[in-house]
Amino acid sequence: MSDFKEILSQAKKQITEVSVHEVRDKFNLSNGFMLLDVRESDEWEQGHLDQAVFLPRGFLEVKADKLLPDRQQPVVVYCAGGVRSALAAKTLQDLGYSRVYSMRGGFGEWKNNGLPFVVPEKVGKDQWARYSRHLRIPEVGEKGQLKLLKSKVLLVGAGGLGSPAGVYLAASGVGTIGLVDDDVVDESNLQRQILHWTSSVGMPKVDSARRTLFEVNPDVKVRMHQVRLDASNVLDIIQDYDVIVSGSDNFTTAYMVNDAAVLLKKPVVYGSIFRFDGQASTFIPYEGPCFRCLYATATPPELAPSCDEAGVLGVLPGVIGLIQATEVIKLLLNIGTTLSGRLLVYDALEMTFRQFKLHRDSNCATCGPNAHIDLESVPQFVCAVQATAK
Ligand SMILES: [Zn+2]
Numbered sequence: 001m002s003d004f005k006e007i008l009s010q011a012k013k014q015i016t017e018v019s020v021h022e023v024r025d026k027f028n029l030s031n032g033f034m035l036l037d038v039r040e041s042d043e044w045e046q047g048h049l050d051q052a053v054f055l056p057r058g059f060l061e062v063k064a065d066k067l068l069p070d071r072q073q074p075v076v077v078y079c080a081g082g083v084r085s086a087l088a089a090k091t092l093q094d095l096g097y098s099r100v101y102s103m104r105g106g107f108g109e110w111k112n113n114g115l116p117f118v119v120p121e122k123v124g125k126d127q128w129a130r131y132s133r134h135l136r137i138p139e140v141g142e143k144g145q146l147k148l149l150k151s152k153v154l155l156v157g158a159g160g161l162g163s164p165a166g167v168y169l170a171a172s173g174v175g176t177i178g179l180v181d182d183d184v185v186d187e188s189n190l191q192r193q194i195l196h197w198t199s200s201v202g203m204p205k206v207d208s209a210r211r212t213l214f215e216v217n218p219d220v221k222v223r224m225h226q227v228r229l230d231a232s233n234v235l236d237i238i239q240d241y242d243v244i245v246s247g248s249d250n251f252t253t254a255y256m257v258n259d260a261a262v263l264l265k266k267p268v269v270y271g272s273i274f275r276f277d278g279q280a281s282t283f284i285p286y287e288g289p290c291f292r293c294l295y296a297t298a299t300p301p302e303l304a305p306s307c308d309e310a311g312v313l314g315v316l317p318g319v320i321g322l323i324q325a326t327e328v329i330k331l332l333l334n335i336g337t338t339l340s341g342r343l344l345v346y347d348a349l350e351m352t353f354r355q356f357k358l359h360r361d362s363n364c365a366t367c368g369p370n371a372h373i374d375l376e377s378v379p380q381f382v383c384a385v386q387a388t389a390k
Contacts, residue, residue: 008083011090017104018076020113027076027101034068036077038088039107043080047117049110057084060091071096078103078110121146127219131173144333145173149219151332152176154241156229156257158209159183160317161247161271163195165325170213170220172329177213178223178241181205192314229253231375234260243328244268246291247321255378258283258291262366263373269327269339271320273312276348278320281339281358282327286367288340293361316348 018027027033035052037044044054055067057079068075075097079085082104089102103110111117123131123145134140134148153174155162158181170177185193185200185208200208206224213222225237229248234256238244246257246268254270261268262285270291271280283290323344330336343356362368 008086011086015086015089015093016101018101019104020110020115023076023103024115033074033076036075038077038084039079045120047119050118057088060088064095072098074099076101076103079106081106081108139335140333148173148332149175152241153243153245153328154178154238155245156180157248158195158205159249160192160273161321161324163193164318164321165245166195166209166213167216168322168325169328170216173219176221176223178225179206179209180225180229180237182226182228192317229256234375238266239264243331245324245328246270252378252380254291259366259373259375259378261285262290267331269324271324273316273320275311276313278316278346279343280320280323281343284340289358289360290364290367292366293364294358313348319346
């Protein structure tokens with residue numbers, strides 16, 4: 001029968017201990033070592049070594065395979081004082097890890113020597129309930145929610161597509177939402193543009209949208225750009241955002257956004273709606289095709305974004321705008337497979353979704369090898385539907 005002291009001293013004889021200074025100088029990340037923190041989550045939350053991997057002692061045997069797939073990987077294990085880490089190092093050795101070290105004195109000793117550590121950021125207690133359904137999804141979790149809260153998304157157009165996208169992105173906790181729109185709310189918008197209410201008629205759309213988004217989620221900062229995008233302002237406006245949602249109702253703006261986004265290497269989530277038909281894609285500059293790879297010059301009327309005269313089923317932008325919002329969240333969290341290289345086409349009457357493969361156009365005037373982007377010369381498209389009617 002051996003008591004705990006004996007077990008510990010046995011373990012310590014069989015493992016190698018290193019000092020906090022040795023960890024700082026030699027047994028560190030830049031020399032290929034992994035730092036493994038085997039404390040409990042409340043200890044981890046109060047501070048840990050930068051870029052350490054968190055694996056509480058109780059889960060060591062269960063999760064080692066997943067978090068430490070390479071048994072040759074050199075690992076420094078630490079805990080609060082050097083006891084749990086000594087036992088953990090012994091366990092890892094028994095599991096076949098060949099280069100395991102325990103940090104003598106643990107995190108306490110590290111801190112007492114004035115060595116640097118990081119305190120993990122947390123979703124605030126007052127935000128916990130609001131985002132609890134996100135926090136329960138492993139692919140989002142606290143890390144993902146913090147990322148969303150720090151993200152900045154620009155909605156080009158606070159109309160049919162910008163409305164559902166904006167409402168859901170705000171509800172999801174995207175921290176900063178920019179709105180570009182120079183229009184005023186009209187009664188004919190209310191059939192589909194859910195950012196705007198009956199009492200908003202006559203208000204600038206950006207003001208009306210801000211009011212709604214604030215009611216949905218006061219955590220969200222709303223930035224208003226009450227302008228029409230043109231060559232003189234587009235780069236300034238979009239440069240500060242992580243993702244651009246292109247939901248404008250005219251092709252000139254769609255080209256302008258595309259060209260500026262390619263210049264600044266910003267992903268654009270594109271959507272368009274027309275009567276019962278919608279489409280969506282995601283354009284990631286130089287990784288996948290851009291909007292001009294898809295529509296180089298001609299604007300087929302049946303694919304035109306909805307001009308006011310074209311008519312659109314009120315619920316259609318809800319579907320397409322939320323596909324766009326979903327793409328945005330995936331891009332921000334770097335999860336799943338985006339619509340980059342695919343055009344998703346939705347037919348509401350037939351209730352079908354079809355996908356078309358999109359390829360980069362080697363002659364693309366915006367992202368091709370001989371591209372020359374000139375924002376001043378983006379062609380002024382008339383609305384395709386108006387053009388047809390003439
Ligand atoms: Zn292109």
